[in-house]
Amino acid sequence: MPFDIAAHLQRKTYDFLYVQPNGKQLKNITQWIDEAGIKPTIDSTFAFWQVNEAIAKIAKGKAQGKILLIIQE
Numbered sequence: 001m002p003f004d005i006a007a008h009l010q011r012k013t014y015d016f017l018y019v020q021p022n023g024k025q026l027k028n029i030t031q032w033i034d035e036a037g038i039k040p041t042i043d044s045t046f047a048f049w050q051v052n053e054a055i056a057k058i059a060k061g062k063a064q065g066k067i068l069l070i071i072q073e
Contacts, residue, residue: 041065
């Protein structure tokens with residue numbers, strides 16, 4: 001699996017989490033993330049009017065974290 005190779009080369013691990021779209025599971029997952037102290041890595045943020053720039057950055061595949069699109073300030 002290509003994810004396994006990429007993770008191994010970067011000395012990282014990952015897990016898949018499969019859920020159903022319901023409030024109870026979302027609440028449980030939120031609690032688990034809070035308790036585990038999991039924080040996403042944010043690469044950059046873009047205003048809504050910069051959506052094309054955000055998409056271009058994602059397309060390059062060079063982001064080192066999440067790309068955020070700010071809808072309203």
